[in-house]
Amino acid sequence: MSRSSSERTAREPLSRERALAAAVALADAEGLKALTMRRLAAELGVEAMSLYYHLPGKEGLLDGLAETVIGEIDAAVARTAPAGDWRAGLRQRFLAARQVMLGHPWAPGLLSSRRTIPFGVYAYYDAIVATLLAGGFSPRIAHRALHAFGSLALGFAQEIFSPAAAGGHTDVDAAEAELSELAGALPHLTAMMAAEAHDAADPALGWCDSQVEFEFTVDLLLDGIDRARHG
Structure with a gap:
């Protein structure tokens, strides 16, 4: 059951809301300077380029924040x-x-x-x-x-x-x-x-x-x- 839950989490589709929630958590933990598209992608377990579909670059990310x-x-x-x-x-x-x-x-x-x-x-x-x-x-x-x-x-x-x-x-x-x-x-x-x-x-x-x-x-x-x- 635990494994199934973990798999569902891993398969959770990337969304703007999910990306921004992770960005807020990262900024809270390490400050805005630590927040980059590449670092956020790593936190989400996705490729950096996939973020651009939801957040058009760093400025789009900051606007979203x-x-x-x-x-x-x-x-x-x-x-x-x-x-x-x-x-x-x-x-x-x-x-x-x-x-x-x-x-x-x-x-x-x-x-x-x-x-x-x-x-x-x-x-x-x-x-x-x-x-x-x-x-x-x-x-x-x-x-x-x-x-x-x-x-x-x-x-x-x-x-x-x-x-x-x-x-x-x-x-x-x-x-x-x-x-x-x-x-x-x-x-x-x-x-x-x-x-x-x-x-x-x-x-x-x-x-x-x-x-x-x-x-x-x-x-x-x-x-x-x-x-x-x-x-």
Whole structure:
């Protein structure tokens, strides 16, 4: 029986969904740099060329990963209990998205660097606008709120010093050592960084992105757009 099950698994046809699930698992384990068409084919036990039928090259693979992450966010949002008002609803949505990002720390950089925007992203933000309009906001304030939310709506804060869209990556240890050397010239920045070092128990997605900072910023923005609505 076990052998039969194994044979069925071995004969499982290759599909886009199966390939993307394996790609996500590989990226989670080793990061995006380890993800190549050849490596993914090896993980799936197929020839590299057979992947091209489902995923047209590396860019198609990365686009598929972006779509998969957005799908996970949508599913996570759907699993949360319905909120009673626009503020609680948006906060819940953003925190649900963040849980997905914490599970895929490579995803913020991926979403920030795609040349095209997956339809799922548009649909996701459409739902945010719908929540705002249902909460009594005007289209003008809803538009400004989207600009203010930025990537926070997708569960992460874009890094200031290492923009993923530019392919940047901050070596945290080197950056902190450099700041220490420049303490005399940058006293306020270095003092702040020393005081605000992330707690090891505080989930983070980058040098300037921790759970505490994320929730603080989300709450600040929600309070602000609420005031703008009545202004």
